Amino acid sequence: MLYRYRMFVFTAALVFACVATTLHAEVKLASIFSDSMVLQQQMPIPVWGWAEPGEQIRVTFGEQTQQATADDNGRWKVQLEPLQANAEGQKLVVAGSNTLEVKDVLIGEVWICSGQSNMEWAVKGATNGAQETAAADHPEIRLFNVPGHTTSPVAKETCPGVWQVCKPNTVGGFSAVGYFFGRRLQNDLKVPIGLVGTNWGGTRIEPWISPAGFHHVPELKAIADQVDAYTAETKVGGSSPSAIYNAMVHPLAPFAMRGAIWYQGESNGGEGESYYHKTQALVSSWRELFNPNLGFYWVQLANFKQPTEDPAGGDGWAKLREAQTKALDIDHTGMAVIIDIGEAGDIHPRNKQDVGDRLAQWALHQTYEKQQIVPAGPLFKSQEIEGASIRLSFDYVGGGLIVGKKEGLQPTEEVKQGKLERFAIAGADKQWHWADATIDGDSVVVKSAAVAEPVAVRYAYSMNPEGANLYNKEGLPASPFRTDAW
Known part of the structure; x- marks a missing residue:
């Protein structure tokens, strides 16, 4: 046994x-x-x-x-x-x-x-x-x-x-x-x-x-x-x-x-x-x-929550978007700007088609070297003070700058007699005022009667820059930016 x-x-x-x-x-x-x-x-x-x-x-x-x-x-x-x-x-x-x-x-x-x-x-x-x-x-x-x-x-x-x-x-x-x-x-x-x-x-x-x-x-x-x-x-x-x-x-x-x-x-x-x-x-x-x-x-994060009427901006995700833009100094990177397709009352905008498409614009242009494709909307490059106004220059102007309007999944439409919105200007006193901005060729000229000697400009620099409408003719929106470091 x-x-x-x-x-x-x-x-x-x-x-x-x-x-x-x-x-x-x-x-x-x-x-x-x-x-x-x-x-x-x-x-x-x-x-x-x-x-x-x-x-x-x-x-x-x-x-x-x-x-x-x-x-x-x-x-x-x-x-x-x-x-x-x-x-x-x-x-x-x-x-x-x-x-x-x-x-x-x-x-x-x-x-x-x-x-x-x-x-x-x-x-x-x-x-x-x-x-x-x-x-x-x-x-x-x-x-x-x-x-x-x-x-x-x-x-x-x-x-x-x-x-x-x-x-x-x-x-x-x-x-x-x-x-x-x-x-x-x-x-x-x-x-x-x-x-x-x-x-x-x-x-x-x-x-x-x-x-x-x-x-x-x-x-x-x-x-x-x-x-x-x-x-x-x-x-x-x-x-x-x-x-x-x-x-x-x-x-x-x-x-x-x-x-x-x-x-x-x-x-x-x-x-x-x-x-x-x-x-x-x-x-x-x-x-x-x-x-x-x-x-x-x-x-880049979308527009969200109720817009502010403070021309200084800087609220909410403004600085986060700025950091996302700054990171473009990393080689072989790109950023899809979507401040025109968010929803004020929903952190999850449903229009994902344009998001995917704008990311693909970057990949096709840069990774796959299809240079004829414009990868992004206008990105701020430099400013030049011209007396009582400031002239702004941009990368990715594409076919030219326009005042645009984006509705749902429809392509961006040019607003022929439209007025640029969400530009603010300040002098050395750092007091911000809403500005008049006009397209002049491939640049934008910004001024305000309230600022005789301007030194800096901000564009769409807020949590929800509702009304921001600078685009290129390819229908891609300009990224928010500021020219100051205050």
Whole structure:
């Protein structure tokens, strides 16, 4: 009896050991690899996963086969040579102790779409959401969404998510801004588009930045020190620096991507210069992850709440928008201005079509070098004092400056005899007055009878600059600005 019992225990232990070894040895791919995915064209393509330490792994795609050996932690990685765009589905085969096949893999352009609730806002909730969803039959657009709102004090290797073909039954819950951005790219570039959504409403920018990102910016040393002190037992939440990055961004790296679009800032709305530093940290940290030349385009916050009649402005998100504009000094970045399509009573404007389209203008112009496309509305460049008036010059004048009017999803219309609004002017006494502003060629001349010797101008520099109407002929609005530093 004792012999039989010992044999039973020995056999059970042997079976358990074999099962455990089999489970541990099973070759696995990173979370971002699944059927119906898109691989980035014209760039080296990392493919990675896990296996038994020392195991030989073969990765085959098309005519390429690359090999790797799993390291002491079981991680392996190969790099495919750059590929050209291809809308025909192919197989990615990974072979070790077991074989994995990823089917219907396209080659094209991949973008990550991230931020808080206005990026998370779904297609079905956008203007004409039902019609947009029903019409979203785009087999060459593929969607990957990181579900749930998760955090971690340390970087995670995996996250949930699966690629889906863009269809009416899959697009409804995906980021509306991301989808409309991708739709425009696919229409213009005629290549497959992969969109990777990772979003969380109500979040600040700090949780999305990697620990290394904080170290890149000296002004953020205090946050860098805080994150460095994290251990696996540190309790973190949705507002903790790097906590969302660790759980919802790091598992995607080092997937090859062309660029990122970002819509966030409301939860940092009381900031100014500090948000500029945090944007530097975000961009640099994500470029380390995905692509050192990652295009990075963000949305300047929309007009919101009731307008003020104080010509000095400076209320609400004025300084945050200024920081977003200042961050354009980071190479290969751009900003979609949307102060003309917000809603005074709703922090979530439903017009996401124009937001996605304006982001795409930047990507097409700068990342894809389509120089004939004007990427933005007028951006303040310089001022020149001319006696009792100030002449303002701008970048991105395009076909010329106009007084414009934007209604819903309709294109901006030029108001032929219209008057420019929301310009204020001040002298050395720093007292602001509403000003008369007129378009003169590619510049704007600003003056006021109340200011004999002007020194500075402000435009649309308030939480809701309702009535701001300087555009270029391409229908894109001028960004708010001020020429003073008071």
